[in-house]
Amino acid sequence: MNKQTTVGESRVWITALGLALGLAMTIIILGLITFYGMRVFWPKNVVTVSVPQELAIQDTGGKSSNRYLGIEMKRVEKKVPGKSEEKAPVSVQFYTANRHAYGGSFVFVLEEQLTIENELNKNVMLIERETDSRAMVLPVKLIIDDKEYLPESPEFNSALEKALDYVNDKRDQGRDIQDELHDLDIELKDYQLDLFVKKRDGLDTSLEEKEIARIQKLADEYSAAKNKLLEEQNKDTLVVKISESGMSYDLSVGNIIRYNFPNRLSTGGKFALFCDNIWEYVSSWPREANTEGGIFPAIIGTLVMTLIMCIPVTFFGVIAAIYLHEYAKDNLLTRAVRIAINNLAGVPSIVFGAFGLGFLIYTVGVGIDDFFFSDWKAATNEPVFGTGGLIWASLTLALMTLPVVIVSTEEALASVPNGLREGAMGCGATKWQSIWTIILPSSMPGIITGMILAMARGAGEVAPLMLVGVIKVVHALPIDMTAPFIHLDQKFMHLGFHIYDLGFQSPDSEAAKPMVYATTLFLILTVTSLNLAGIIIRQRLRKKYATGAF
Numbered sequence: 001m002n003k004q005t006t007v008g009e010s011r012v013w014i015t016a017l018g019l020a021l022g023l024a025m026t027i028i029i030l031g032l033i034t035f036y037g038m039r040v041f042w043p044k045n046v047v048t049v050s051v052p053q054e055l056a057i058q059d060t061g062g063k064s065s066n067r068y069l070g071i072e073m074k075r076v077e078k079k080v081p082g083k084s085e086e087k088a089p090v091s092v093q094f095y096t097a098n099r100h101a102y103g104g105s106f107v108f109v110l111e112e113q114l115t116i117e118n119e120l121n122k123n124v125m126l127i128e129r130e131t132d133s134r135a136m137v138l139p140v141k142l143i144i145d146d147k148e149y150l151p152e153s154p155e156f157n158s159a160l161e162k163a164l165d166y167v168n169d170k171r172d173q174g175r176d177i178q179d180e181l182h183d184l185d186i187e188l189k190d191y192q193l194d195l196f197v198k199k200r201d202g203l204d205t206s207l208e209e210k211e212i213a214r215i216q217k218l219a220d221e222y223s224a225a226k227n228k229l230l231e232e233q234n235k236d237t238l239v240v241k242i243s244e245s246g247m248s249y250d251l252s253v254g255n256i257i258r259y260n261f262p263n264r265l266s267t268g269g270k271f272a273l274f275c276d277n278i279w280e281y282v283s284s285w286p287r288e289a290n291t292e293g294g295i296f297p298a299i300i301g302t303l304v305m306t307l308i309m310c311i312p313v314t315f316f317g318v319i320a321a322i323y324l325h326e327y328a329k330d331n332l333l334t335r336a337v338r339i340a341i342n343n344l345a346g347v348p349s350i351v352f353g354a355f356g357l358g359f360l361i362y363t364v365g366v367g368i369d370d371f372f373f374s375d376w377k378a379a380t381n382e383p384v385f386g387t388g389g390l391i392w393a394s395l396t397l398a399l400m401t402l403p404v405v406i407v408s409t410e411e412a413l414a415s416v417p418n419g420l421r422e423g424a425m426g427c428g429a430t431k432w433q434s435i436w437t438i439i440l441p442s443s444m445p446g447i448i449t450g451m452i453l454a455m456a457r458g459a460g461e462v463a464p465l466m467l468v469g470v471i472k473v474v475h476a477l478p479i480d481m482t483a484p485f486i487h488l489d490q491k492f493m494h495l496g497f498h499i500y501d502l503g504f505q506s507p508d509s510e511a512a513k514p515m516v517y518a519t520t521l522f523l524i525l526t527v528t529s530l531n532l533a534g535i536i537i538r539q540r541l542r543k544k545y546a547t548g549a550f
Helices: 003-039 155-201 206-233 267-283 296-327 332-344 349-372 374-380 390-415 418-426 431-442 444-460 495-504 509-544
Strands: 047-050 067-077 090-095 106-110 125-129 135-144 147-149 237-241 248-252 256-260
Touching: 003 509, 067 106, 067 135, 135 155, 135 248, 147 155, 155 206, 155 256, 155 374, 267 296, 296 332, 296 390, 296 431, 296 444, 296 495, 296 509, 332 390, 349 374, 349 390, 390 444, 418 431, 431 444, 444 495, 444 509, 495 509
Parallel strands: none
Antiparallel strands: 047 067, 067 090, 090 106, 125 135, 125 256, 135 147, 135 237, 237 248
């Protein structure tokens, strides 16, 4: 074996080592995100913690208790920088819920100062509420229609389930009324627009005034019916206390969404609740400043924005690549354009957000409103396209990912054998006919690759979206069954911004921290699903137009 072969083999090993390290880091990161994201949904036992009286927790009711309920989350060594100790003290973090009572959801206690009781209290309830944080409580009694049920009685659970079924029925009726109020609001604005136009033109406005009065009266009736439903929903009461010696309070059954007895669950019961928790997180709407509830609107917003983004970025990217590769001559101008495209890929994403805000929204959007919706703005004092929305977010990300599609499409066009071009031209096809019927279909797998890369980058961006349409909480999805079905002017939620909001804007950062991992996991799964769909399409096209180029 000569010296040159030995050197070459060592370099192969170095490249293999680099690949192995990259794969290892990727697997480790994904493994950590999956582990911490999934553990959020696994039910854990609630223990009773005892601390010295001087460390007793004081609740908002003025009571202090040295025994409280909690779920052990983690243990952390409290090392002092610059000071060496044989054994650093260990601080234990407990999830206590009851943010309304304790002022926070977590407490830290030194291990040497606490005692964890071995016997689990089977009566501990973990309750998810509609308008407050979770409650970890001990039930005292259930009051339904002036009839009391004690936790020890066999009728307690069945009575609570029956009350919750009644509450859910009233809650569904309230949602239907809210939808009716939303439709009435849209109808009211349409009549306000007609009223404004007729007043401006000096026409009779009696019909519009009559209809506006009718809609306002109907809206008042719906509002009164909704308030009555809320009263009926909150008629039953669950009396609870936050610990055996802590304060007790009345909890409206109408405010309960879900509950469980974590210390009563078997392994199978925990797994069933684990699956139910995942489904609830994926399918429900957020509550309590995003620290409770689910991420359904964020998933839908991310998917819709990414798919809409793919349309303009693919269209303009392919057109630009076809011109640069098939028509433009290799001169100083085209070389400058290619350099500009490559430089555009390195521009920070926040710059694209500022461009989208300054040009797309304040110039193009306001111009559209002034030209097409001037009467609407004057009548309702609300912009249509002159504010952040789904269309501007999609176009901003399309501009940001455009270089990726142009470069990948050019490489795909260059990979098509010249024999195909010559054969098409020899059969009498024009240049455009040969591009449209032969070259473009053959290069489609490479174009799909560029689209996949664009989706992967665009779906995970956050900085530009903060300026062009994403918001913390929405009350309606950007896609529904009402024409035009996709509402391009509507603001939306996004998984990436949801992660930012949980991590940096949450009122309870410790409570939001586990949800950051969960949302990150579902963002990765969403992007992976989009990429897999693109890969499947690419594979089918590759088989259909197999030329050996890809």
